[in-house]
Amino acid sequence: MPTAIYETPAPLPMRKPAPFVVGPTNKIPQNVIDVARATPAEDFDAKKHVGFQFPKKTYTMKEWGYENQGVSHIAGSDPFPLFTEAAVKQVRRELLSEEVLNTCQYASTFTKNQIRGYTQKQAPFAHALWKSPEVQQAVSKVAGIDLVHAFEYEIGHVNLLFSDGEDEKKGASDNVGFSWHYDSFPFVCVTMLSDCTGMQGGETAVLKGDGEVLKVRGPTMGTAVILQGRYVKHAALKAIGKERISFITAFRPKSPFVKDELVLTGSRPISNQSELVYDFCTYRADILETRFREHAKKLREQQAAGVKFNPDAVKEFIQEQRDMLEATLLEMIPIHDVIEVE
Template identity: 45%
Template structure:
């Protein structure tokens, strides 16, 4: 079927997270106290967005990954996205009592996370990520039209707080004592979603490190500067093996990650749930995942039927090869869903 974006086979995903556990260490109270001093506002694109293009983008080809992924663009340099006021509003929601009570998660990978805040608990953050102007900009940086993967991934907040030695072990669960080793072998991973947009919610003035390291096949590592407050990095994280490096200095490092998938239902969607199944409200995650996947399938079938009707009107003969290819692709799409919808209690 025309329009299907053909790519290489999906890459193997990184380490699976364990089952969701409540964070073992409570977050410092000052995070909450500070956030509560912000006067609530509704999201307003004219006031809260400060959109600029990235200074450069690194292509998949430059990363040695030509032919992988769904867009030629691999990763962007940090670019301006939100105003300081917007960041304050987002932090106000992240550190609100209700969110901290109901949306905190922890895994072996990330010690402190806030996820699945939803529109009710975090209307400002939700409206910001669904703002058409913001989505258009993320899409232009990504090199293809994208939409947020699902509500539950709007947004994932990774929280790291400075320890006594001045190192922010972000955003990892435990430091294996390898402080001299810049790269941690256990934290190389692929994301579960095709694209991610990472926004910095902390003031990184005076902070050293915190870059994103990208592994280049065949050896070599490319480093991309971590975003500063209010700026964002867009990356095809499902196809690029990467890790966030430790940061030194500063009192905290809080980043917001929102995942995206292609808007075009005909585009390949390699979304998996391996990295998020253990750190999610399974009922919400599986409901939203199933809903969007079935909508994609519905649209694909509708378009295929339309194409078939046109073919008959034009009196062209049935294309066995093309129909089998289409059906095989849809079967793979359904097989992937069957694989992903695991009962977490059985693991």
């Protein structure tokens, strides 16, 4: 996943200094870029570009041994149709544009080519797609809770993998894409922008509470899977094929009153850290503003109704907000600019 962390969502320790950010280390094949850029531009139209069908199978937190954890009873899903082929072509056209590739490419220890952090001006179709009520309602329906995208910077993260022939030689035995981990965000929706015909692997391995390892099928072109990865320990398995371009958006509960354990650990090494933290702090401030406004409304109503003041209830509310502020403070560490690799 794009936002991997390797500790459980327990009380947060003091953050280490922000990691350095590295630009792309591999070139995207020119023929892939040329085909994408030749696609005629279209405006987003939900009727044409969204083809949602509910998955045949969803998995509960109880089934996977994570009962009473997380923000929803749903842990994950099998692949389900979400985007049409026309939508996939438009996304590829935008995200492989010269402007996006020049400003929004990163590399990490598990993917040499990533695209993320592009603005609505740079990729209006991709933003309209993920922000559309049709897509947000579809993802929420599968997840069993009303969700919204985490914040602007995390819309449509892209992992790009292109075969150099070495993976085929190794075969499927060396198949762990990266180590067992938890995500930084409550939910992720992973979609596929590649034709997966002939592809091997690409599943998500889930570590159940009893130690059993379960493999969940990965998405094919236009389909999606959801995973409550902040609370479910998992690992991505390698995919062997010509290309694999995945398109991922992080989600959080829509309600500001649901617990919020979102962190930036996995995003820092692959982001314009200034823009990332601006978006993070803005969404946190919005949530706290809503919580305090509703709390004040409740206090006024209780006072008007002659209800005796309850200091314990107010103390509990203030402690919850204090916990969120302290967790937010842990993210306030020095930032680094992107290092370009020659």
